[in-house]
Amino acid sequence: MVKMSDYAGKPPAWCPGCGNFAILTAVKRALVELDIEPYRVLMVSGIGQAGKLPHYTRCNVLNVLHGRTLPAAAGAKIANPELVVIAVGGDGDGYGEGGNHFLHSLRRNHDITYLVHNNQVYALTKGQASPTSDLGFVTKTTPHGAWMPLNSLAVAIAAGGSFVARGFAGDVDHLVGLIKKGMHHRGFALIDILQPCVSFNHKNTHAWYRERVYKLEDTDYDPSNRLAAFEKSQEWGDRIPIGVIYREDRATFEEQIPALKKGSLVKQKIDPRQVEVLMQEFV
Numbered sequence: 001m002v003k004m005s006d007y008a009g010k011p012p013a014w015c016p017g018c019g020n021f022a023i024l025t026a027v028k029r030a031l032v033e034l035d036i037e038p039y040r041v042l043m044v045s046g047i048g049q050a051g052k053l054p055h056y057t058r059c060n061v062l063n064v065l066h067g068r069t070l071p072a073a074a075g076a077k078i079a080n081p082e083l084v085v086i087a088v089g090g091d092g093d094g095y096g097e098g099g100n101h102f103l104h105s106l107r108r109n110h111d112i113t114y115l116v117h118n119n120q121v122y123a124l125t126k127g128q129a130s131p132t133s134d135l136g137f138v139t140k141t142t143p144h145g146a147w148m149p150l151n152s153l154a155v156a157i158a159a160g161g162s163f164v165a166r167g168f169a170g171d172v173d174h175l176v177g178l179i180k181k182g183m184h185h186r187g188f189a190l191i192d193i194l195q196p197c198v199s200f201n202h203k204n205t206h207a208w209y210r211e212r213v214y215k216l217e218d219t220d221y222d223p224s225n226r227l228a229a230f231e232k233s234q235e236w237g238d239r240i241p242i243g244v245i246y247r248e249d250r251a252t253f254e255e256q257i258p259a260l261k262k263g264s265l266v267k268q269k270i271d272p273r274q275v276e277v278l279m280q281e282f283v
């Protein structure tokens, strides 16, 4: 049986009270509850406070450029579909720098779980407005207030996301359940997690989120209805829904690659003569 201590990494260097601690606990708990051994897991991240999460675990870790998390994670999954691939990043990393990769990962339906720590600010670089900052949010880069925020959940549904969910770092038990559901899902599972940044976002605080979030499971909401999901994704303000917003079953990217029918690329034999032919063609 896998234990929490199997995933214990270095002590985090986050500010006391940061929402990232709860997300770290939730990821480890989900992996332990699913009894997944660390050697089977690859965590991929870019740059940012959120991007440090894999460093504080003990499993395979790939740390790439800011905004380039998803193509690296997708490449690893294609090479070895047996890996459990979890991509991690901030809202700036995922929806700003990595916005293009976000769109195409959704439509291709790579079989990976993507956790976005959405603190509505660029935290590592000390508090600039991010793509999800609330309208009017004042920062050094937006002294007159941030403009229209990106609705990442609506974008995800529109771009063909097959699992679109929102969690809250202030409710670890609920978040563990969501991460487990995302990992069980065949295909790209986006979990946007409301993550209070106590140092650089004094508007969207723990208390601000807690007053507003409610669980979709406590209502009669049906996450299989795409139009209803799009409507639900617009809800933001006095009430903020958490839980699975949209879910559908469809073929994953990896299932559609003919070369993978013979098994993982990493396990397939390489014929040196074919490599030679390729070299001749390209050199």
Ligand SMILES: Cc1ncc(C[n+]2csc(CCOP(=O)(O)OP(=O)(O)O)c2C)c(N)n1
Pocket (backbone or CB within 6 Å): 047, 048, 049, 050, 051, 066, 089, 090, 091, 092, 093, 094, 097, 117, 119, 121, 122, 123, 124, 125, 130
């Ligand atoms: C291509 C590139 N652009 C900008 C930076 C500078 N940079 C490093 S971290 C960061 C902000 C990260 O914010 P976010 O992704 O929201 O994560 P958080 O720190 O809030 O968890 C920026 C702009 C960089 N390292 N590389």
Ligand code: SF4
Pocket (backbone or CB within 6 Å): 013, 014, 015, 017, 018, 019, 020, 049, 119, 123, 124, 196, 197, 198, 199, 200
């Ligand atoms: S700056 Fe914000 S996101 Fe970064 S560790 Fe501190 S509280 Fe967390």
